[in-house]
Amino acid sequence: MRVSITSIAFIASLISTQTIAATYIQAGNLIPADSDKLMSEVTVVVDGDKISEIHQGYVVGGEQDEVVDLKAHTLMPGLMDMHTHVTSQHNGPASYMERFTLNEADYAIKGVQYAKRTLLAGFTTIRNLGDAYNESVALRNAINKGIVEGPRIFTAAKSIATTGGHADPTNGTAKRIQGDPGPNEGVINGVAQARKAVRQRYKDGADLIKITATGGVLSVAKSGQNPQFMNDELQAIVDTAKDYGMTIAVHAHGKEGMERAVKAGVTSIEHGTYMDKATFKLMKKHKTYYVPTVMAGNWVAEKAKIDGFFPELVRPKAATIGPLILQTLSDAHNAGVKIAFGTDSGVSAHGDNGLEFVLMVEAGMKPIEAIRAATYHGASLINQLDNLGTVETGKYADLVAVEGNPLDDIKQMQHVTFVMKNGKIYKAPEA
Template identity: 65%
Template sequence: MKVFTSMLNTPLLTKHTRSPLAISLIAAVMISLGHSAYAATYVYAGKLITAEDGKVREDKTLLIDKGLIQDIMDGKVEGNEQDSFYDLSEYTVMPGFMDMHTHITYQNEGTAGYLKRFSNNEADYALAGVGYAEKTLMAGFTTIRNLGDSYNETVALRNAINRGIVDGPRIYTSGKSIATTGGHADPTNGMRRDLMGSPTPRDGVINGVAEAREAVRQRYKDGADLIKITATGGVLSVAKSGRNPQFMTDELEAIVQTAQDYEMTVAVHAHGKEGMKRAILAGVDSIEHGTYMDDEIFQLMRKNEVYYVPTISAGNFVAEKAKIDGYFPAIVRPKAAAIGPLIQDTFSKAHGNGVMIAFGTDSGVSPHGENALEFQLMVDAGMSEMDAIISATYNTAKLLKIEDTLGTLQSGKIADIVAVKGDPLEDIRLLQNIDFVMKNGEVYKHSAE
């Protein structure tokens, strides 16, 4: 009302515009604007997991305004007539989930998918990513790390989502992964000689310290948020070894030091022990997959505060597909059969040895939108339901270094909220059917009727 009174006294209201009709119209506009400006959202939670600790709170209302959690109040508070209210009395409300290992513009299709390197353009990958991003958001994942793409298309997708052009999770992307010649992320593996050429740091292939530094700086220039390297062989690359070390120590140190200069973290694909050991000692932030970890690696990860991102879903997926004749190229199939089944057991041992766990699926290898299956696999391997949820909220925010703004439900933090009917602490499988998704204070999914 103060705003309306002020407007009536402004010089803009001349004698020609002080008519009753003009004043009525201005009043209507200002009342409408006032309702919009001061409208808030109230979310009532029958059960609330804030993820700041292992406690479950009950009978709480979250007040959300301007994309932030303004307050968490006792009891059911519905606000005023102009406010939005969501009654989730029969639901468990949690922070939006985060997946630390995705490939949001790619979907595994076995042998047929390898041919897309020769037929797909940047736009094909980017547009596919639009659909996969929406699936991921609807599954309750409001933030992801994307660890490797083909043409830096995830930088463009991230920007489009941030501008509200398309719907999807908040993306932190590495752009193209960094490999060595013939390494797991060398994009020319398996090609004939005239197509193979000699890829450069711009293409994500390095040899030596100078090129290692150049590759990091190129990714900074490209707009990447972090660095992803492939420190050992991998399962799906068209190359023989799935576990040999593929970077020298000085190359790893150059990558980490340069990344730190640009305030970028370093995520490391690794299956074999020696590659992991070199990477951890060089100062990286996370180990992805980690299949052949042992007690020495567990100790190094604890000492150096390195996160483990397990990707059990992808391991199980490739192990099953390896049983199908012709699904994978002949050079890939034995790697998938040998490495895939081991990751869940590795996770169990790592968790039992006190290694820090951050949730990650490798979605794109496993299907997009099925990210929450990882919760069940983690619990099956011995992690508690609450710890599994915290691994996908607070721990992931810590890995991304955004715990001041995301990862828990607390006053002042960004309103990324998901909810599921029932109690996931009694049945973790419930998280595979999320009913309510809010990101930045905006509701994207509400089937909780």
Template identity: 60%
Template sequence: MKKALLPLSLMLLSVQAQALTLIHAGQIIDGRSDTPMQQATLVLDANLIQAIEPGYRAAAEGDSVIDWRDGTLMPGFIDMHTHLTFRGGEGAYLEPYTLNPADVALRGVLYGQKTMNAGFTTVRDLGDMGNASVALRNAINKGWVQGPRIYTAGTSIATTGGHADKTNGRNLELEGDPGPKEGVINGAAEAYKAVRQRYKEGADLIKITATGGVLSVAKSGENPQFTDEELKAIVAAARDYGFKVAVHAHGKEGIRRAILAGVNTIEHGTYMDKDLFPLMKKHNVALVPTLMAGEYVTEKAKIDGFFPELVRPKAAEIGPKIQTTFAAAYKAGVRIAFGTDAGVFEHGDNAREFSLMVAAGMPPMKAIQSATSVAAEVLGEPKIGILEPGRFADVVGVRGNPLKDIQLLERVSLVIKDGKVVKIPRGEQAD
């Protein structure tokens, strides 16, 4: 039996091009070029960028137009170091005893929305509780809730008593003896098991704490906490499972060991110096500086009782050094990928990091690129970070020119993620 043919009019409708979104921009910073494009049109087709054209393209029937002729468009920002399910500040040290992973994940929905509304359409989440960030990522990907595109490490990996050993500071009855499943390892075999456990739990990358840290209830903020053998085992296992490795590290020796083991990023890097800068460059390891975290803990260390007494001196010593190290690293040519450690401070304030980077000597365009094309390349995601045809339609906009006033990035007023407008000034929806 022959199939009935559709009427010609219906056939034409079925192949008709989908309506486009045109954004008329006064300036476009594409995330890669050092020279912005002036008076141009960004063309979005569903969730992809179709074109960038000089001048202001006229809309065809059915197209939508967003008038951004007095502003600047950029790729959606990428924050390479967040904790979307964590909250610092008063009472934070009690939360493991008062909140369940479900509570933390649900609160993360709010923090994710704040982060995305600030212009950050993609984040790396580097350490959570109870796999809450994996649940949050999955809910966002399924469209259940709104939030940034998340690449999560799940539970961080530490050594016994190390920075991410969550039992630090507990009494003997509660301390227990956490192992690889909980993210605590001792020896190469347990390193493999911990990486495989993260794979089993659905992580996107591995996060380890190679040195002491500021906020953990432990004495040292900089001592090396993994042996060479443990680090090499983590990196080898990570490569087997297609993971990149992000490394919390303040102290120089822990940084050196991690670089030589083959990791991908150093987070914070506080005591990195001229001896390590060439090593970072040789092994193509990026620095994720987290200047806002340094600024925050420096200020809070001045307040009596804000931090536990074991934490306070570490915050006062390490916090002020991070920006100075960043300035020297950038001057030495170390690759910089934008990251804030949001969750240590208030979620949604992430864009202040741009101002701190510029104050330390990084030009505004390079700071923007660190949060767009550079971050995307370090992350290993070829579909984000640059405004060009074929990439995801992740777009942020500010009124004015951030190359002249970097603080404008703290007032993002247009956010588009995956082709969907999630923030736009009231009354300025696409025509």
């Protein structure tokens, strides 16, 4: 059958005049997160993947538009976890054998499962701060293409360490199989290798850089506090990363190592257990963010009580360092250090991320401060405030909701009932 040009033009005109349905979210409360304010009886209109309008009062659109009734809920920006390891999860003694028994594909498939759990818990954006084989890069790409469901991922891919340092992947292995990992594997010694490791991360597709400036808790190495980079190495990493537009997240427990990193100009300190007043002053001077990960500290401290759960080198570190992070957060908050939300999920279970809100409030933060740490400040940390982190017109429609008012009961943040990312609803209250 021959179709005339006139018929084609007529069909095209019909298509062009069709109204694309919008979503009208009627929320009993709204936390925009651009300040400490709470709004009541608000309608947020989502058109495509963006927030197009915000109305005071309950508004409905046309017949084709969808209405989401959240009148008994509090709506807020999609939550942001700034410290995760989305392709792994610690499961006790067996976890230390996985690097010998699992392949890259195994980690990637685990990541698909953990990413969806994270999204359904209300976390629409995460930073992934270290993996084994750059599998989080593939996971990020698959999510961005719509192949699998998960949060927006900003990944550091493989962390950068020094020989024998936290994140040297050969720690705890027999010397005959250790080899001599270098910048390609994220292990450096000296300025030239530091620069090469950053450039390799860029080549691998990482969004940011993660370094381990001090010893760590779960690595099979004696010290959890000692500094593990020299000043010139740190400066080379920072300068090179900035050339490539990459921020720098820093694992650090010990005071000396984290202060060296702050002075070099890194973006955030993770964990930060042995910070003190001098460290707080330095971080405020350099506008360095602090990502506490209190959940991880609590988790490792509890597991250290179980015989055989951790290797004997790890157990005393977990028992000593873990319980201190809550107090560190309290002191940092009182000192006025900028704080962004992070859990270190992958140590504890993915999907349990919301517990960190409860612990942040226990440390002395107001509920609105904890929520803004996981929205506004998360977006600020990753330089995404133009797109994410607050409920404003023109920003991406990443929105979550909980029943009631979390400013009255912060535990509600562990029970997210509505999740929208990029304008698509992934979870909604039962009718």
